[in-house]
Amino acid sequence: MNIIFRKISNTKINYIITVVFILTTAVSIIGCATDKANEQPISNNKADPYENFNRKMFAFNSSVDTHVAKPISDSYKSVTPEFVQTGVANFFNNLKNINVIINDVLQAKFTQSAHDTGRIALNTTLGIGGLFDVAKHAGLEQNEEDFDQTLAVWGVSPGSYLVLPFFGPSTTRGVHGAIFDAATSPTTYTMIGVPINMVSVVNTRANADGSLKFINEAALDPYVFTRESFMQWRNNLATDGKTDSANNNIDELDIESLDDEKTSALKEDGAVAKKSNESNSGISLEPETK
């Protein structure tokens, strides 16, 4: 699941102008959409005040994906050998490491910046311009850093959740981060930037197939599923996986309040006993297959 967001992030980096344009358009559309918002339930999620607009963009992106991106990606996969797809992915990952190193330094991760510098040096030389990920075999794993994470480390809050047309999930902080990331991407300043980015987009979509399939299979509400997993994933990256799971306030407080409940409509013990019996009998716990 995380892969898709990472890939989408890579794509964003290379499109500064489009992002700015889309942001401007998005804000205008939000203004228009607000008038119609009264027809729909107002979002209860504080992180997603533009839910009505975002849902429309999510539907739009899904439609673009179904009718344009997926067919192109499927064709690309059918005519491109897997090792070529891997090579293309490695090439763009290697380019991205310039940005990773800059953000390592901005976050005062100097040891990691040395690690990532070694990574890019190895892959650019021995890995033939980044087509082969030889650094991985030397124990230098790919790190994920971008300016959105740097802003988080500096104490900037993520702001509102946004779904950008064509680019998918982001936040107001993430949009600013993407602008800086684009400014540090070498492809932004080259004449061949557009075709290179097109290949990147197609390859990205091809690699994200499994993740999209997972969302389609698991989600009851794909919009909320995507939003929540994206926000949590970004938070996990920003904190380098040190999210305080042991003292996860929301979960713990909820659980405690349930423990303290004196008047629950369902008597838990009875329910569990019933469940246990049903489980043993194999009646109600069987899958509902047709």
Next chain:
Amino acid sequence: MILKKIQLVLFYIFCLAVTNTTLAQTDSAATAKQVVEKFQSELITVMKNGKQLGYAGRYKNLTQPVSDSHDLTKIARIIVGKEWEKLSETQQQKLVDAIIRLSIASYAHNFKDFSGESFIFDSEEETTRGGFVVHSHLVIPDDKPVKFDYMLKEKGNSWRIINIIANGVSDLALKRSEYTTILQREGFDSLVAKINERIDAYSKL
């Protein structure tokens, strides 16, 4: 003769008592880590036989391990948050049933085969509110490992999983957002219908 019989009966009762006490101690002594490791081990066993078992077989074999290691009633209550109290007892029971079936179906679908995966225990820590978090990761050959953090709370004299955080994404928080949104926007019947659709889809994929 009668005395001998009484002695035998007393000995039998003593043996029975000792056995029961030992079993009870073993049960109560199962730590949070042991609960998680037992479940992971059962999951790997099902994965190893995944292809032969098929979906229905995996579902059947995982029913007891999931029910024994997860507190699915509590999970259901947390998932719908404040909406829980607005539901009738019948609706609550219906929701718990649906979430139990969805949890097992989800495991049966997503852990369908084996290609050398293994769970590695990293550490465990007690939470400020008396729970435990067991940190582990799933090693997948030729791929990045997936971090699994299990959050457990005590239920009776054993520990039960109430949340799984995979690579920083909390299953409980994810489901709570989804389910409360559907409850508020579309109502209870729609939520249960969507859960049943997922379960049905898992069985056919």
